Structures are given as C-alpha cells and as structure tokens.
Amino acid sequence: LSDRLTQTFSALRTKGKLSPADVDKTVREIRRALLDADVALPVVKDFTSTVRERALGDEVNKALNPAQQVVQIVNEELVAILGGEQRRLEFAKNPPTVIMLAGLQGAGKTTLAGKLAKWLKAQGHTPLLVAADLQRPNAVTQLQVVGEQAGAAVFAPEPGNGIGDPVRVAKDAVQFARTRLHDVVIVDTAGRLGVDAELMKQASNIRKAVDPDEVLFVIDAMIGQDAVATAQAFQEGVDFTGVVLSKLDGDARGGAALSVASVTGRPIMFASTGEGLDDFEPFHPDRMASRILDLGDILSLIEQAQKAFDQDEAQKVAEKFATDTFTLEDFLAQMQQLKKMGSIKGMLGMLPGARGMREQLDNFDESEITRTEAIIQSMTPAERRMPKLLNGSRRLRIARGSGTTVTEVNALVNRFEQAAKMMKTVAKGGVPNVPGMGPI
Numbered sequence: 001l002s003d004r005l006t007q008t009f010s011a012l013r014t015k016g017k018l019s020p021a022d023v024d025k026t027v028r029e030i031r032r033a034l035l036d037a038d039v040a041l042p043v044v045k046d047f048t049s050t051v052r053e054r055a056l057g058d059e060v061n062k063a064l065n066p067a068q069q070v071v072q073i074v075n076e077e078l079v080a081i082l083g084g085e086q087r088r089l090e091f092a093k094n095p096p097t098v099i100m101l102a103g104l105q106g107a108g109k110t111t112l113a114g115k116l117a118k119w120l121k122a123q124g125h126t127p128l129l130v131a132a133d134l135q136r137p138n139a140v141t142q143l144q145v146v147g148e149q150a151g152a153a154v155f156a157p158e159p160g161n162g163i164g165d166p167v168r169v170a171k172d173a174v175q176f177a178r179t180r181l182h183d184v185v186i187v188d189t190a191g192r193l194g195v196d197a198e199l200m201k202q203a204s205n206i207r208k209a210v211d212p213d214e215v216l217f218v219i220d221a222m223i224g225q226d227a228v229a230t231a232q233a234f235q236e237g238v239d240f241t242g243v244v245l246s247k248l249d250g251d252a253r254g255g256a257a258l259s260v261a262s263v264t265g266r267p268i269m270f271a272s273t274g275e276g277l278d279d280f281e282p283f284h285p286d287r288m289a290s291r292i293l294d295l296g297d298i299l300s301l302i303e304q305a306q307k308a309f310d311q312d313e314a315q316k317v318a319e320k321f322a323t324d325t326f327t328l329e330d331f332l333a334q335m336q337q338l339k340k341m342g343s344i345k346g347m348l349g350m351l352p353g354a355r356g357m358r359e360q361l362d363n364f365d366e367s368e369i370t371r372t373e374a375i376i377q378s379m380t381p382a383e384r385r386m387p388k389l390l391n392g393s394r395r396l397r398i399a400r401g402s403g404t405t406v407t408e409v410n411a412l413v414n415r416f417e418q419a420a421k422m423m424k425t426v427a428k429g430g431v432p433n434v435p436g437m438g439p440i
C-alpha cells in the first residue's frame, strides 16, 4: 500500500496549486493503492469520494501548501475509519472482567490470550486464562504453555473426563475466578479454517453463558479480501466489541485493518506483531494511518525503546543525550539493551522510509551488532569516551583487534555520531530527522 501512495504523494509534494485534474489523478491513485492492498471495494469507494470532495473544497484551495493539505486529509480520513481515538479495554465494575476471544483457527487467539495476560499482569491485574477450545486435542496444552510463559493461571477441564463442554468450562472458570480473586478472565475459544455454523453457535453460547465485558475478534492481517466476509460472519454470529489485528509483522498491507474497521464499525484495539508474548501493543489509529502513509512510526519506536530500557537508565541516557555527553560506551550499553528488545527488524520497519529499504531489512542480520560490539570493545576507555581521538592509526589498530576492517570502524563511528545527533534532538523534544541509522 505505502509504496504506491508514497509515489503519488511525492509527485504532489513538488507541485504548487492543485488543479481539479491533479485531485482526480491523486484520488485515482489512492483508489488503486487501496484496492491493491486488498481493501474492500465499498470501503475504497466511500473513502475516495470523501477524500475527493474535501480535496476539491476550500480547505485545500486556501492552504499554503495544497499538496500537503491533501496528504493531511487522507491521513485524517484513514484515522477516522480506523476508529479515531484509541479505545481502551472496558473493565467490569464488579470483577472479574471477562474478555472472550473469537476468530478463525490460526488467527492468533491463543497467542493473544498469553499476550493479554502478560500485558495485564504488568499492570497489576491477576488474569486467569480459560481453555474453552476443546476442539483440537492440543489446544488446552498450547494454552497451558502460553499461560506458563505469561506467568498466568490457566483454567482447563480435568483430563480424563472425556470431551468437555466449552460452555460449561467457561462458566465454571468465571465462578472459579471469583473465588480465587482473579480480576480478569480471558476465554480462549475454538475456530475453524473457514466460517463454520457449529463453532459459531458454540462461541455464541459461550458468550451468552459468561456475558463478557469485551468480545475481541482476532483477525490475521494478511487475510486479504476475505477480511470483510469473515468479520461480518463473526459480527452476525457472535458479535464483538473490538478487533485485534494479528500478524502485522508480516507483509500485511493494512487493507484488512481498513476493511474490518469500516465494515463492522468496531474499533481495532490491539495489534499483534510477532509470535513472542511481547510482540503486542494497543492499536493507535493515528499511527497506523501514518504507517500506511509511510510517515514512519516514531512514536511506537520510542515507546518500544522505553519498554526495554530500565526507567532510570533511560533517564540517565536522556540526560546524556541532552548534554552531549553520550559516549561510545553508552552506545554499546544501549545496543545490548536493544538486543533485549527482540525483533530489531521490527524496529527498523517502523522508521520513516524504511519501507523503501525492505531489501536491506531482509538482509539485516544481528551478527552486525556482534561486530559492532567487537569494535567498541577493541577501543580503549578513553577512545570510547572521546571518539574524536580516533585517528587513522587508532582505527587500524581497532580494526585488527576486532577482526573487522577500517571501513567498518569508520562506518560505526559515523553512525554513532548521527545517532547521537538524532537522540539529542529527541531528548530536547524535537522530531528527529532519521538518517540511514544502521543497526539501531
């Protein structure tokens, strides 16, 4: 989606006033981009006609930079479809809060159960996971594994009792939660590869039995044109209060997000971005919109960085950035922190312009960090604190000591200087202009 929009918008950016022909051309391109991204046709039609109307109106005519104004309109309309403001989970006045998960098999429900549990635990909740998927033999075990990883209790039918009744299990679980002071109950349910009347009925019965505060419909962001039909079937069959987009780490082009939100009118509440329990975040419509527009997702990036950094550490580093006393030693420590963050590729994907670097992203490998570590470790403490000391012969010594080349040492020093410059801007509250940052 974004590649084509980026092209269209770059063409616009070089123009002054917009003629109606410009607007039409732009709208046509937006339409094609959205269709290419598997956004459903009625959604595309609605979207483009709104954008066209606004783009031909006064707000654009009177704008200092009409092209930018159109980008702004597209952005605003995307945000509006994606749900406007971010919506938070509704918690019950009388605990436990019951959250039920629904969706096709493989959508990511069980994984999401673990992610939610871990996330809720970190906020001081005491979640209970409930195995109400009794369809597949290993579904209960899978939830137990996920629960263990999340450090959350799992309620499952006793083994040996034959095939349990998922409705009964869900009901018992809520009762159990009440007596054991679990304040949130997350009910995992069964799905099939396609929409299936029997399982839909089962999900609907579970819903009636436990009267959930939230029913989250989990959908694979890569599902493409099937998104609309699937979402509508679940809306009719079970109804849901919010949507969770999973597998946003894949090559998803954002189409499913737009279609589902637009067709069901339900907000997208969370985004799943990987198989790990930490690959998960509340959904921000504005950020998704700018991601679609390829403006980059600086806010998510910074937030993710904050999560991995120890709070004090982050404070210290921020001060160093602001006062220009950030050294290669700090850089090394930071890089080691970054490793903890897991998916470095995911981080890179959020940088502006990173979409155009897809090939580089695919070639990126973490051994580069290891080489960077080796280079910094081959420096003397004085050199790490004062990279200015690094003249030609020192660089040669470091290259030899770390088993790298002088070119690599030079590249690292340059990258460090750019990163320090950028972070200094961020620390002062500015918006960074991210250059080719290399492996951070």
Ligand code: GDP
Residues within 6 Å of the ligand: 103, 104, 105, 106, 107, 108, 109, 110, 111, 112, 191, 246, 247, 248, 249, 250, 272, 273, 274, 275, 279
């Ligand atoms: P369920 O059938 O709906 O319960 O789906 P699962 O939770 O079992 O997930 C199906 C597969 O998708 C598993 O292999 C998960 O590891 C994987 N998965 C789930 N969420 C994500 C995600 O956000 N990104 C990626 N890449 N894989 C995911």
Ligand code: MG
Residues within 6 Å of the ligand: 109, 110, 111, 133, 139, 188, 189
């Ligand atoms: Mg499952």
